[in-house]
Amino acid sequence: MSSSIQIRAATLRDAKAIAQIHAAAVQAAYKGLVPDEHLKSVPLEKRVAYWREAIEYCEPQVKVAIENDKIVGFVGFDRSRDAKTRPTTGEIWAIYIAPNHWNKGVGAVLWNAAREGLHEEGCTNVTSWVPLRNERALKFHETAGFEREDESAKTAIIGGMKIEEIRFKRSLISTGR
Template sequence: MSESINVEVRPAKERDAQAIAQIQAAASQAAFKAQFPGEAMPEFDSLKKSQSTWREAIEFGDPQVLVAVVGGEVVGFTGFDRSRDPKTPATMGEIWALFVRPSHWGKSVGLALWDGARDELVEEGCTKVTAWVPLGYERALRFFDMAGFKREMTSIKTVLVGLTRIEEIRFKRDLK
């Protein structure tokens, strides 16, 4: 059962980069452990490198970043912009990242972030949006299903996360 809490969504500030990097690491680790129980975690970017990457993204707006704040604490974030997929129209947006601190899973934080990103993408003239999701990350797959995205079954691709190969599928939906 989902528990709803008061979530504020706002544009990220450079000072949020550390919290964003920590949330991404914690959520990635929890999702990986759920998908590959008993296996060693692949090497992810260091927190310092990840923090630097997100600070730069926030500074230059590439991608745009929103954070979810509960009780003054950043508990989730989303990065979004135009689609990075080749040959997509300028009206195609993409959710580049959407992560929530595991302690806040099931509390509507992801939905609040999605709502914020959707509003921004519509304001920029996007009419459709995509997201790439690892096939084994059941929580993320369910989230995008529930948010009205449709799986593009012919889009499955394999990506490397550290030394581990993970299959991803593209989700797509209209922004109307």
């Protein structure tokens, strides 16, 4: 199915669709793990404002996945935000797919777009912070060749809830081909 997916840089007009996918994916991924009131605690307008600013200032760079003229997922990536990381370390800041497009290859296409973008920026490694309770995200990163950095575990506050996260890392340098 991923062959019908197109990738392009996000535009300001995409901010609302990105925010809606972000909200829907978070709510679906954490249903039953996090109380519903916490899942819905970020107003859509606040998410739209965040993504408009990210797109306008390219922090992070945002690419969207499109199928049949409709945005079905997005990825935000840039240099790592972690202290004391090399300037050649990139980070996947966010990668979300509309729940009705899960398991259809959209994530892999977005990951490839981010990998190419980070490589063009001179990055040789990439990291991603993944909530430990999000089994789908953990599996996705492992399938994409990321490895857990067990010593990196930390607690983040998301929607007023404490969520344990772990950093995943992988090389962007191709090994033969």
